[in-house]
Amino acid sequence: MASFKLKFRPSAVSGKEGTLFYQVIHRRVSRLIGVDCHIQPHEWDASASSVRLVGTPERQAQLELVVSKVRWMARQLASVIAEKEKACLPYSVDDVVSAFRCLPPCQTWFDFIRSMVAMKTRVGRLGTAKTYRDALNSFSSFRQGHDLVLDALDGELISLYEAWLKGRGLKRNSSSCYLRTLRTLYRKAVRMGLTTDKDIFRHVFTGFARTSKRAIPLESIRSIRLLRLPQGSFLAFARDMFLLSIYLQGMSFVDLAYLRKSDIRSGQLQYSRRKTRQSLYISWEPSMQAIVDKYAHQTVGSPYLLPIITRQDGTERRQYEQMEHNVNRSLKKIGGMVGLHIPLTTYVARHSWASTMRDLGYDLSIVSAGLGHESLRTTQIYLSTIDTSAVCQANRKMIGKIVGV
Numbered sequence: 001m002a003s004f005k006l007k008f009r010p011s012a013v014s015g016k017e018g019t020l021f022y023q024v025i026h027r028r029v030s031r032l033i034g035v036d037c038h039i040q041p042h043e044w045d046a047s048a049s050s051v052r053l054v055g056t057p058e059r060q061a062q063l064e065l066v067v068s069k070v071r072w073m074a075r076q077l078a079s080v081i082a083e084k085e086k087a088c089l090p091y092s093v094d095d096v097v098s099a100f101r102c103l104p105p106c107q108t109w110f111d112f113i114r115s116m117v118a119m120k121t122r123v124g125r126l127g128t129a130k131t132y133r134d135a136l137n138s139f140s141s142f143r144q145g146h147d148l149v150l151d152a153l154d155g156e157l158i159s160l161y162e163a164w165l166k167g168r169g170l171k172r173n174s175s176s177c178y179l180r181t182l183r184t185l186y187r188k189a190v191r192m193g194l195t196t197d198k199d200i201f202r203h204v205f206t207g208f209a210r211t212s213k214r215a216i217p218l219e220s221i222r223s224i225r226l227l228r229l230p231q232g233s234f235l236a237f238a239r240d241m242f243l244l245s246i247y248l249q250g251m252s253f254v255d256l257a258y259l260r261k262s263d264i265r266s267g268q269l270q271y272s273r274r275k276t277r278q279s280l281y282i283s284w285e286p287s288m289q290a291i292v293d294k295y296a297h298q299t300v301g302s303p304y305l306l307p308i309i310t311r312q313d314g315t316e317r318r319q320y321e322q323m324e325h326n327v328n329r330s331l332k333k334i335g336g337m338v339g340l341h342i343p344l345t346t347y348v349a350r351h352s353w354a355s356t357m358r359d360l361g362y363d364l365s366i367v368s369a370g371l372g373h374e375s376l377r378t379t380q381i382y383l384s385t386i387d388t389s390a391v392c393q394a395n396r397k398m399i400g401k402i403v404g405v
Helices: 057-087 093-101 109-122 126-142 155-167 172-191 218-226 234-247 253-257 286-294 316-337 346-359 364-371 377-383 388-403
Strands: 003-009 018-026 029-039 268-272 279-283
Touching: 003 057, 018 057, 018 093, 029 057, 029 093, 057 093, 109 126, 109 172, 126 155, 126 172, 155 172, 218 234, 218 346, 218 388, 234 253, 234 286, 234 316, 234 346, 234 388, 253 316, 279 388, 286 388, 316 346, 346 388
Parallel strands: none
Antiparallel strands: 003 018, 018 029, 268 279
């Protein structure tokens, strides 16, 4: 049976790091497999053939990553040899080395997430890329920048991360969002054969906790519409974007930002939700056109319907995010002007459309179809039979309630 042992070769240059490698032996023939890690001579324990965790806390963290990679290689080599033995066929040491080199490379957790961010960016899924990047930054902060191999992830570490998030004041849903994202990435790594599934997220909360009410009543929407604001002010613009979002069936701000003039054809707006890629159709009403007309002079020569994205130079996402931040800041002021007891944001518009439609007595299936929630289990069976005209008619009646028609 083949065997292997971790060894260390010091550098011929004094003070320089030496090389770690595995010596694989079978039938008195040996081969070497390099470990892509280097350590100083005093960090090697020759009697135990292992890496010593010494030095500063930062260096010890680096050495822990070396140990993780070494252990990963040991497990892979043991697995290859076990498979060769199980086959009950003659094999050589070169067969072992060849089989090992055909395995997926040892990848660190941070590098894997970065590769997923790059992949999503390449295919234009910038929102998902940002979600992955935010989760990486959070977990990296928890680890103080210290990376680890995928196989080193375990349930205890994930539980400690959840506790760390709570200690930083994150609410349960915010913490759950980070954990769900990391779970998604972990499952991708498992499917790619980069690690084995150890169900490491089973003891942390990855669901959705009930949150406080985010919708406002119809009377408050009317008050916001009738509020006297300086013409041409940013407060007026923020109020118009809030109302337009409601008129457009609770459209999210990112979808507002990316609306194109060409999306309106034959009295109908057709667009794809950035989040789900689902196509939605909305009857184009005079109240919508009135808001768009206010800002038409700011979109001359632009393919976009609204002056949210004003430059096409690769910074489109950053532009809409900054604009949403500014709009939300102004909406909070507007909320105070009409006596709201919750922070008014662009997301409140989406909740308010759904809540108002429900209060007007419309079926949940129509509300869900209007929002583009085709994944909701409670309404999914109805969506294929919902007539778009029914949603448009219901939305038209709701707008009439707001504008007093």
